Amino acid sequence: MSLKEDRRLLVTGGAGFIGSNFVHYWCDRYPNDRVVVLDALTYAGNRGNLSSLDDRNNFRFVQGDICDRALVFNLLQEENIDTIVHFAAESHVDRSILGPAVFIQTNIVGTFTLLEAFRYHWEKRGRATSDRETCCEATYRFLHISTDEVYGSLTPDAPAFTETTPYAPNSPYSASKAGSDHLVRSYYHTYGVPTIITNCSNNYGSYQFPEKLIPLMSINILLGKPLPVYGDGQNVRDWLYVGDHCAALDVVIHRGKPGETYNIGGNNEVKNIDLVYTLCQLMDELAPQLPVHPCHKLIGFVKDRPGHDRRYAINATKIKTELAWTPSLTIEEGLRLTVEWYLTHRDWWEPLLSEEYQAYYRQVYA
Ligand code: NAD
Ligand code: TYD
Numbered sequence: 001m002s003l004k005e006d007r008r009l010l011v012t013g014g015a016g017f018i019g020s021n022f023v024h025y026w027c028d029r030y031p032n033d034r035v036v037v038l039d040a041l042t043y044a045g046n047r048g049n050l051s052s053l054d055d056r057n058n059f060r061f062v063q064g065d066i067c068d069r070a071l072v073f074n075l076l077q078e079e080n081i082d083t084i085v086h087f088a089a090e091s092h093v094d095r096s097i098l099g100p101a102v103f104i105q106t107n108i109v110g111t112f113t114l115l116e117a118f119r120y121h122w123e124k125r126g127r128a129t130s131d132r133e134t135c136c137e138a139t140y141r142f143l144h145i146s147t148d149e150v151y152g153s154l155t156p157d158a159p160a161f162t163e164t165t166p167y168a169p170n171s172p173y174s175a176s177k178a179g180s181d182h183l184v185r186s187y188y189h190t191y192g193v194p195t196i197i198t199n200c201s202n203n204y205g206s207y208q209f210p211e212k213l214i215p216l217m218s219i220n221i222l223l224g225k226p227l228p229v230y231g232d233g234q235n236v237r238d239w240l241y242v243g244d245h246c247a248a249l250d251v252v253i254h255r256g257k258p259g260e261t262y263n264i265g266g267n268n269e270v271k272n273i274d275l276v277y278t279l280c281q282l283m284d285e286l287a288p289q290l291p292v293h294p295c296h297k298l299i300g301f302v303k304d305r306p307g308h309d310r311r312y313a314i315n316a317t318k319i320k321t322e323l324a325w326t327p328s329l330t331i332e333e334g335l336r337l338t339v340e341w342y343l344t345h346r347d348w349w350e351p352l353l354s355e356e357y358q359a360y361y362r363q364v365y366a
Pocket of ligand 2: 093094202211212213214216228229230231235236237272305
């Protein structure tokens with residue numbers, strides 16, 4: 001492998017759901033690359049997700065906050081990072097409704113702190129290198145992982161979001177992600193920092209924290225607890241298997257153009273109520289011994305989320321035509337893998353149902 005291919009990655013939020021899937025994906029696929037994870041280990045971060053990588057020489061875990069300026073500046077210099085893959089965020093809409101302040105801090109101030117550190121580091125190291133050797137310009141990247149929620153809510157027949165859909169965030173979560181996207185964009189246009197933004201649809205798969213729809217419903221089925229569907233259950237999400245997301249980020253890091261945005265979607269629009277029924281059917285088949293059978297008897301409609309976006313849908317034509325990425329799994333295949341994972345990883349999710357989590361649950365679902 002040539003030197004140009006040996007990257008030095010800083011993965012923020014690498015102990016969370018998508019981040020940890022990405023770190024495993026990357027370490028398997030590119031064993032010569034250095035991977036440094038920076039994660040504050042909030043309630044959503046789980047050090048154990050990465051413990052199987054601890055004996056690798058070119059893997060390092062640092063517990064810390066992306067808002068800690070000195071830590072971030074030093075880490076970039078010390079590790080001579082060329083690629084930031086920025087997942088770290090507060091990521092749950094319901095929590096942003098209960099307490100928005102930490103979303104502003106991590107998602108906006110944290111992203112700003114990383115951008116400043118990367119700009120400084122790139123101006124000292126990356127830009128100097130690329131002046132001499134243009135082949136190395138491609139090495140430096142700041143990849144910002146964002147969400148389709150920044151585009152707001154679609155009516156049932158409206159065309160899916162493209163990269164030029166105007167921003168119209170509706171929750172404190174999506175507004176904070178929109179703010180961070182604007183900052184990232186501005187660092188490319190103003191300073192020339194080689195940033196790229198990806199906006200992806202709802203992810204699902206292994207290691208997702210129990211508060212999100214698919215793990216919450218899967219775990220509640222296993223525990224024989226009610227399945228709380230918000231409102232009329234007709235809201236639509238476009239589901240993307242996390243492994244497909246990681247493969248998309250791979251092509252964006254290697255072949256994406258600085259200054260560009262790429263939408264990433266699974267081409268799987270499903271109404272919430274239909275998704276919950278499908279999960280119930282899968283559980284009926286894979287875990288027939290459960291006390292409540294058929295599982296759909298557990299479904300109940302609860303008070304709607306305030307400001308609940310009706311529909312999200314991603315048009316992923318750009319990444320397909322320019323970077324040759326398409327999702328590999330259908331929703332049926334991905335859901336089966338996911339349900340099997342939650343069935344066989346009780347030791348992973350059971351400790352997460354802590355007293356703090358129960359208090360959160362009571363607040364949202366009371
Ligand atoms: P997650 O909540 O599972 O993980 C977030 C991680 O960030 C955790 O490990 C947490 O400890 C860490 N973190 C939080 N605050 C931090 C801070 N101040 N400093 C350092 N680390 C901190 O989130 P996820 O679902 O894996 O999402 C990852 C990224 O992808 C987020 O930026 C999110 O906005 C975006 N995204 C997620 C989805 C989805 O469906 N999950 C969809 C689109 C976009
Ligand atoms: P979620 O996983 O929280 O992702 P997001 O809000 O970012 O799309 O929710 C997915 C959909 O499922 C969303 O329309 C809200 C709905 N939902 C429920 O109906 N019940 C629940 O308990 C949860 C967590 C979500």
